[in-house]
Amino acid sequence: MQYIHVASVPFLDVVESSEQPIAFRTTRGRGDRVYRGFGYGAGWLTLAIMGLIGGFLFYQSLDAFRYEGFTFFTETRWITSVSGGRFGIAAVLLGTVVIAVVALVLAVPTAIGTALFITEYAPKRIRAILTSLVDLLAAVPSLIYGIWGAAVLEGQVVYVSRFLADHFGWFPPFHTTSLAGSKVPTTLTDFTASAFLAGIVVALMILPICTAVMREVFAQAPPGEKEGALALGGTRWGVIRDVVLPFGKGGIIGGAMLGLGRALGETVAVALIISRTTDVHNLLQILKTGGNSIAALIARSWTESQGIASSALMAAGLVLFTVTLIVNAGASFVVSRSRSGAATEI
Amino acid sequence: MTMVEERVPAAAAPNVASTLNAREVSAWFGSHKVLDRVSLLMRPNEVTALIGPSGCGKSTFLRALNRMHELVPGASLAGTISLDEVDIYRDAVSVTEIRRRIGMVFQKPNPFPAMTVSENVIAGLKLCGLKIDRSTKDDLVAQCLRRAGLWNEVKNRLNDNGGALSGGQQQRLCIARSLAVRPDVLLMDEPCSALDPTSTRRIEETIAELREEITIVIVTHNMQQAQRVSQRCAFFLAGENAPGHIVETGPTEAMFTNPQDQRTLDYVRGRFG
Ligand SMILES: Nc1ncnc2c1ncn2[C@@H]1O[C@H](COP(=O)(O)OP(=O)(O)O)[C@@H](O)[C@H]1O
Ligand SMILES: [Mg+2]
Numbered sequence: 080m081q082y083i084h085v086a087s088v089p090f091l092d093v094v095e096s097s098e099q100p101i102a103f104r105t106t107r108g109r110g111d112r113v114y115r116g117f118g119y120g121a122g123w124l125t126l127a128i129m130g131l132i133g134g135f136l137f138y139q140s141l142d143a144f145r146y147e148g149f150t151f152f153t154e155t156r157w158i159t160s161v162s163g164g165r166f167g168i169a170a171v172l173l174g175t176v177v178i179a180v181v182a183l184v185l186a187v188p189t190a191i192g193t194a195l196f197i198t199e200y201a202p203k204r205i206r207a208i209l210t211s212l213v214d215l216l217a218a219v220p221s222l223i224y225g226i227w228g229a230a231v232l233e234g235q236v237v238y239v240s241r242f243l244a245d246h247f248g249w250f251p252p253f254h255t256t257s258l259a260g261s262k263v264p265t266t267l268t269d270f271t272a273s274a275f276l277a278g279i280v281v282a283l284m285i286l287p288i289c290t291a292v293m294r295e296v297f298a299q300a301p302p303g304e305k306e307g308a309l310a311l312g313g314t315r316w317g318v319i320r321d322v323v324l325p326f327g328k329g330g331i332i333g334g335a336m337l338g339l340g341r342a343l344g345e346t347v348a349v350a351l352i353i354s355r356t357t358d359v360h361n362l363l364q365i366l367k368t369g370g371n372s373i374a375a376l377i378a379r380s381w382t383e384s385q386g387i388a389s390s391a392l393m394a395a396g397l398v399l400f401t402v403t404l405i406v407n408a409g410a411s412f413v414v415s416r417s418r419s420g421a422a423t424e425i
Numbered sequence: 426m427t428m429v430e431e432r433v434p435a436a437a438a439p440n441v442a443s444t445l446n447a448r449e450v451s452a453w454f455g456s457h458k459v460l461d462r463v464s465l466l467m468r469p470n471e472v473t474a475l476i477g478p479s480g481c482g483k484s485t486f487l488r489a490l491n492r493m494h495e496l497v498p499g500a501s502l503a504g505t506i507s508l509d510e511v512d513i514y515r516d517a518v519s520v521t522e523i524r525r526r527i528g529m530v531f532q533k534p535n536p537f538p539a540m541t542v543s544e545n546v547i548a549g550l551k552l553c554g555l556k557i558d559r560s561t562k563d564d565l566v567a568q569c570l571r572r573a574g575l576w577n578e579v580k581n582r583l584n585d586n587g588g589a590l591s592g593g594q595q596q597r598l599c600i601a602r603s604l605a606v607r608p609d610v611l612l613m614d615e616p617c618s619a620l621d622p623t624s625t626r627r628i629e630e631t632i633a634e635l636r637e638e639i640t641i642v643i644v645t646h647n648m649q650q651a652q653r654v655s656q657r658c659a660f661f662l663a664g665e666n667a668p669g670h671i672v673e674t675g676p677t678e679a680m681f682t683n684p685q686d687q688r689t690l691d692y693v694r695g696r697f698g
Contacts, residue, residue, distance in 0.1 A: 203498065303535040307599070310493060311606055312525030313552035321548060325539035418538070 133400060140394035146387050151394060155357050161386035168398050170357040174371025178349060179342035181278025181365055182285060187335045190289035198297040199319055217287035225351030228280035233271055236279060240270035240366040255367045272354035274370035280352060281345050285338035292337060296330025297323050329417020336410030340403050350375035373399040442469030442640045443509050443609035445490060450504035452485050452494060459485050461668040465659050472632060472641040474651040474677065477661030482669030483644045487612050491527035492520050508609065525553050527610040528603035532618055534595035538588030542579050545587040545598055546570060549606040565605060573601035574631040593624020600631060611635065613643040629654050648693055652681055660689045
């Protein structure tokens with residue numbers, strides 16, 4: 080009987096010694112290196128710019144924070160002068176959020192419907208036309224939206240607002256008291272320059288971006304699953320409910336949050352429409368005259384502000400910057416984690 | 426008492442198998458004709474296998490049988506296809522009803538990944554707008570998974586995602602999903618071509634069992650499989666620039682041992698295609 084000495088078999092020797100994982104090394108071509116360089120460079124540059132803006136805002140707002148202290152986050156009034164005042168972000172931020180929420184509530188369902196109609200129902204020829212029509216909404220300057228909202232739309236919306244207040248007043252946001260006092264019945268003028276009106280206009284402005292993101296995602300719904308649903312006897316609506324919407328969930332949330340980011344920062348249109356108030360009760364009555372917005376506040380008072388007043392506006396800007404950053408980061412996180420989002424960029 | 430009544434529909438035997446009859450079916454994609462006057466009788470309690478080289482129109486024919494062909498923009502069709510005595514294209518039956526009665530299993534398993542295993546099984550009911558109560562639901566899920574030969578593997582994973590199963594399990598889940606809407610006919614387009622031999626064998630067993638109740642039409646490129654599962658075969662062929670047509674139809678046995686046409690013999694012996 081002859082035995083082969085294991086160690087003398089070269090092949091096995093190799094196996095034994097290669098227990099150490101191999102460090103994979105790739106030599107990249109020059110083009111690849113240049114491209115990577117650009118990519119990294121652009122990425123870092125963006126971060127650096129964001130950091131600089133944040134740092135600048137923080138530095139400029141230090142005076143205001145020192146003067147007002149922690150109450151900056153709880154104070155609702157906004158009264159500033161060169162040397163002081165009483166000011167805080169609470170009411171202004173609340174007003175901003177109220178307008179953004181109104182805009183989202185109106186824009187998101189409309190965007191979902193529009194995107195579904197474009198991807199699932201519209202014939203091919205109409206699809207392209209509809210897509211560019213919706214995109215065209217984004218080309219209208221913000222200022223025009225504002226003027227149109229204040230001069231044209233308001234005259235129509237007050238009737239809707241009064242109808243909602245009269246018939247759906249039991250729904251807390253629609254509950255409306257008269258400007259002249261809570262016992263007096265409301266009149267049409269109680270509904271002018273409201274957060275509701277501003278929300279409608281902002282909704283129109285964010286509709287294109289929301290629709291574009293959702294359209295992109297819905298169009299990627301796997302054809303195999305759609306056929307599977309149809310082959311089971313599904314209707315178009317069934318396919319949308321069981322395949323397209325579950326697949327596009329990430330895109331819906333991402334599109335909504337991207338829209339939210341824009342709605343929070345919308346400036347000129349809102350500034351032209353709302354009549355500013357820091358009364359919290361008034362801010363929560365969305366149909367009633369009076370609203371607020373950080374961006375509109377800054378836009379309206381920047382030129383005549385100095386000293387503490389100017390620093391306070393910087394502090395408000397810093398809050399807006401932070402909130403928008405968080406919303407956008409949240410949007411990309413949600414989208415990238417979802418099935419449809421892995422392939423989509425927003 | 427009530428429990429028994431509720432259980433009846435789910436446990437009852439399906440209706441007697443149906444006949445699917447295609448007469449002079451031609452099909453086009455735009456102006457490109459891909460099928461030329463294909464006639465084929467697909468009998469109850471038989472598995473009909475469609476064989477032939479790639480691109481000769483087998484899938485197109487299959488998709489014409491449950492009105493999936495018309496989903497392709499620009500597609501058109503001529504001829505008559507009837508399910509028992511119903512002309513599926515001309516009679517007043519809705520296309521969704523036709524697709525419910527003539528189910529389809531695709532080459533690539535396509536379960537709904539956002540749904541659990543049991544939700545996948547009953548997805549078709551929801552899609553057809555059929556209501557189902559809880560106790561019936563559990564029975565139906567179990568029954569369909571059993572008939573698809575998947576029950577033992579997934580009975581403890583009914584709430585897992587459909588997408589988490591292996592390819593072979595996913596395909597059987599798709600079969601179970603089709604069975605849940607009680608089809609009269611099941612069309613299968615190369616259902617095993619993406620699967621391993623063990624899964625393939627499980628699906629072939631399933632087909633053999635389903636034949637008792639459901640008329641089955643299967644496209645396959647695997648000659649052994651055609652011999653194992655089918656009782657009748659149709660050999661499709663397309664010319665260089667000519668649309669696909671049926672060269673020969675007959676009992677599987679005869680088609681493989683003693684076909685009438687030389688081209689059939691060449692194909693089943695693996696000499697081309
Ligand atoms: N969606 C489509 N659009 C245009 N042509 C198609 C489409 N699907 C299939 N065809 C063409 O129809 C012919 C038959 O295809 P198919 O039915 O898939 O063949 P098989 O299933 O036998 O391989 C082929 O020439 C193919 O190129
Ligand atoms: Mg095919």
